Amino acid sequence: MTLLQKIKNIVRSRSIHVCYVDVGSCNGCDIEVLACLSPRYDIEQYGIVVHNNPREADILLIIGAFTPGWEDKLRMVWDRIPAPKAAVAIGNCPVSGCCFNRPGSLVDPPVSKHIPVAASVPGCPPRPTEILSAILSIAPTVFRDYEVNQ
Amino acid sequence: MTVYIYEQDLNPMKFSILTCPRQDRVVRLLAKEYGLSLQVMRKVMLGKLDMMLLENLPARYEAWRPENMEDDVLLSSIKPTLLSVAIPIIPEREMHRIMDNARQAVAGGLTPKDAAEKARKEIREVILA
Amino acid sequence: MNRRTVDVSIPLGPVHPCFKEPARIKCETRGEYVLSAEVELGYMKKGIERIMKGRPWQEVMFLAERVCGICSVIHNMVFIEAMESISAIEVPDRAAMLRVVANELDRMQSHLLANFSYCYTIEHETLAMYLLDQRETVMDMLERLTGARVTCAYIVPGGVRADILPDDMNFITSGLRELEKNISRYMRMFETAPLIGLRSRSIGNLTLEAASRAHAVGPTARASGINEDRRLFHPTYKRLCFQPVTRKEGDNYARIMVRFQEVMQSIGIIRQCLSGLPHGKVRGGGTCSAGAVRYSGEAPRGELTYEITTDDAGRVVEIAIQTPSIMNIEVCTHDLLTGAESIADVTSIFVSCDPCIACTER
Ligand code: SF4
Numbered sequence: 325m326t327l328l329q330k331i332k333n334i335v336r337s338r339s340i341h342v343c344y345v346d347v348g349s350c351n352g353c354d355i356e357v358l359a360c361l362s363p364r365y366d367i368e369q370y371g372i373v374v375h376n377n378p379r380e381a382d383i384l385l386i387i388g389a390f391t392p393g394w395e396d397k398l399r400m401v402w403d404r405i406p407a408p409k410a411a412v413a414i415g416n417c418p419v420s421g422c423c424f425n426r427p428g429s430l431v432d433p434p435v436s437k438h439i440p441v442a443a444s445v446p447g448c449p450p451r452p453t454e455i456l457s458a459i460l461s462i463a464p465t466v467f468r469d470y471e472v473n474q
Numbered sequence: 475m476t477v478y479i480y481e482q483d484l485n486p487m488k489f490s491i492l493t494c495p496r497q498d499r500v501v502r503l504l505a506k507e508y509g510l511s512l513q514v515m516r517k518v519m520l521g522k523l524d525m526m527l528l529e530n531l532p533a534r535y536e537a538w539r540p541e542n543m544e545d546d547v548l549l550s551s552i553k554p555t556l557l558s559v560a561i562p563i564i565p566e567r568e569m570h571r572i573m574d575n576a577r578q579a580v581a582g583g584l585t586p587k588d589a590a591e592k593a594r595k596e597i598r599e600v601i602l603a
Numbered sequence: 604m605n606r607r608t609v610d611v612s613i614p615l616g617p618v619h620p621c622f623k624e625p626a627r628i629k630c631e632t633r634g635e636y637v638l639s640a641e642v643e644l645g646y647m648k649k650g651i652e653r654i655m656k657g658r659p660w661q662e663v664m665f666l667a668e669r670v671c672g673i674c675s676v677i678h679n680m681v682f683i684e685a686m687e688s689i690s691a692i693e694v695p696d697r698a699a700m701l702r703v704v705a706n707e708l709d710r711m712q713s714h715l716l717a718n719f720s721y722c723y724t725i726e727h728e729t730l731a732m733y734l735l736d737q738r739e740t741v742m743d744m745l746e747r748l749t750g751a752r753v754t755c756a757y758i759v760p761g762g763v764r765a766d767i768l769p770d771d772m773n774f775i776t777s778g779l780r781e782l783e784k785n786i787s788r789y790m791r792m793f794e795t796a797p798l799i800g801l802r803s804r805s806i807g808n809l810t811l812e813a814a815s816r817a818h819a820v821g822p823t824a825r826a827s828g829i830n831e832d833r834r835l836f837h838p839t840y841k842r843l844c845f846q847p848v849t850r851k852e853g854d855n856y857a858r859i860m861v862r863f864q865e866v867m868q869s870i871g872i873i874r875q876c877l878s879g880l881p882h883g884k885v886r887g888g889g890t891c892s893a894g895a896v897r898y899s900g901e902a903p904r905g906e907l908t909y910e911i912t913t914d915d916a917g918r919v920v921e922i923a924i925q926t927p928s929i930m931n932i933e934v935c936t937h938d939l940l941t942g943a944e945s946i947a948d949v950t951s952i953f954v955s956c957d958p959c960i961a962c963t964e965r
Contacts, residue, residue: 343618345617345618345625346624346625346646346647347625347646348646348647348648348649349647349672349961350668350669350670350671350672350675350754350961351624351671351672351673351959351961351962352669352672352673352675352753352754353672354624354672354961355672355673355716355753356752356753358716358735359735359738359739359742361732361735362732362735362736362738362739363732363735363736364736364739376618376619377618378618388647389649391645391646391647391648391649392486392487392645392648393487393617393625393644393645393646393647393648394646397617397646401618422669423665423666423669424649424650424651424654424669426654427654428650428653428654428656429649429650429651429653429654430490430648430649430650430653431649431650448754449672449752449753449754451752484643484645487644487645487648490648490650491644491648494652494923495652495910495921495922495923496910496923496925524641524642525641525642525643525644525645526641526642526644526929526932526933526936526937527933527937529644529929529933529963529964530817530818530929530930530933532925533817533818533925533929533930533933534816534817534818534933536818537815537816537817537818538816559816560816
């Protein structure tokens with residue numbers, strides 16, 4: 325491993341920028357992601373910064389059961405994110421559609437149909453600690469030695 | 475007209491809002507009130523109202539109160555503020571013009587009922603124009 | 604279409620740092636002045652009302668909670684109370700009081716979240732984080748009482764799911780004491796800070812007429828001097844001699860202050876409930892039957908209405924939900940954002956109305 329790669333690994337492990345998009349949820353998971361920001365869970369002590377700006381994000385948190393309005397837009401948001409990147413599905417909604425996935429509804433889950441999802445945190449909604457540990461555990465597997473693995 | 479970047483066709487979404495139970499009830503009421511067919515009324519609303527107004531249609535309809543209209547046959551049968559202020563599909567200017575015309579017609583000897591009928595016809599024309 | 608001079612048309616969103624949820628505001632501006640604004644929806648439309656149709660109440664109860672995750676308790680409460688009023692089910696006194704406790708805890712966390720978003724939007728991150736921290740305390744209490752943080756399905760026909768334990772009661776009372784101290788401090792901070800005042804006072808003025816024309820509800824309307832609160836008509840709140848909080852100013856500042864004051868008021872209501880908690884059962888039982896009703900309750904954001912028709916087996920035949928955010932966002936875009944002095948205020952005005960896109964679109 326080159327020195328450069330080592331430096332990159334160290335830097336990347338302490339600076340994870342997160343963007344979350346809500347593709348049609350009930351809001352329950354949204355506010356649990358927001359709760360991670362609170363001083364109690366203090367997401368920033370792990371070097372995770374929630375910016376909500378796709379262009380500087382490393383990890384995309386996807387919440388919700390994919391509504392028609394996102395048909396082309398989610399792909400756009402995903403393409404804006406510079407590599408290396410990973411998408412994490414938060415809650416049951418992006419995994420299965422939760423209780424919205426019934427005949428007659430407008431949603432179109434799972435989200436992995438539309439963009440590649442690296443990990444998912446089931447729960448309706450999952451606790452903030454679970455979200456936090458999911459981000460922390462997915463980050464090294466995606467970002468370590470990214471250039472070597474390419 | 476301004477052209478926005480990444481614009482998508484909003485009409486399917488607007489239509490699904492408009493066919494929600496509460497909205498549907500209001501649209502049917504209005505269509506009957508002004509003698510238009512349901513389809514035409516829906517089309518007009520899709521064209522003239524934005525999404526938020528469509529969502530808020532029933533609440534605005536309920537919040538609209540007939541202001542001292544009982545004693546005035548003309549007002550109570552044309553309901554001018556309903557279509558211009560509460561559910562803005564006719565510009566207020568046009569509505570004033572229609573009301574003035576109707577008042578003049580009454581002053582000119584027409585019965586209030588006939589004048590109201592004429593005003594409604596004008597409203598229909600303005601809506602469809 | 605009459606022509607207008609438009610300098611720039613600025614779309615904000617759907618993914619925007621200030622919004623919790625996706626909404627797209629399209630603003631047409633001349634210089635700094637906002638000529639017109641339009642909110643574009645359709646990012647959250649799940650069609651809940653459609654899937655609720657034809658399902659038994661046991662399922663609809665959980666769907667109703669998932670109309671909005673922030674104010675899930677009130678959706679649960681209004682739906683269940685509507686079912687109770689259809690089928691004439693009596694609620695034991697103790698359960699009625701516990702419902703109010705759960706509802707007020709929910710209101711507190713929702714208001715704190717709204718004020719957090721506002722402070723975050725005007726870039727006062729310190730106060731925002733203080734408030735978010737206090738919200739966690741409220742969430743703890745809610746969890747102790749109901750068993751879950753969000754979507755807790757605490758209220759069931761004929762009562763509540765579980766009784767409150769003496770331990771939890773002590774936890775809540777001591778938590779409230781702490782909360783009262785802190786919130787009054789943060790409220791004073793918000794009230795007196797000159798820079799917050801600059802960004803909040805006389806910005807986004809909502810007049811009484813505009814508010815009543817668009818049928819604005821909740822703190823948005825109460826900040827403009829409309830004395831309207833569905834809790835005034837609720838039997839349990841009537842027993843508690845509830846009086847709504849109103850202010851006259853109608854600007855961003857007033858809307859946030861109304862929420863702060865309501866948090867303080869909620870603390871009082873919960874104390875009153877817990878100290879006078881009657882003994883007895885918390886679940887009375889009953890059978891859901893056929894009927895139709897229109898039932899309203901006061902959500903944190905305002906009046907929430909359910910129109911339900913059921914059949915003999917307790918299945919929901921027809922349902923229509925009118926959530927408070929619909930009216931508030933509408934009045935916000937057409938009366939506040941249109942004509943806003945500066946494009947920089949658009950986000951803060953929008954957030955001060957506490958928009959909840961998930962309930963708006965259902
Ligand atoms: S998983 Fe549950 S809480 Fe999360 S958005 Fe979906 S319905 Fe809401």
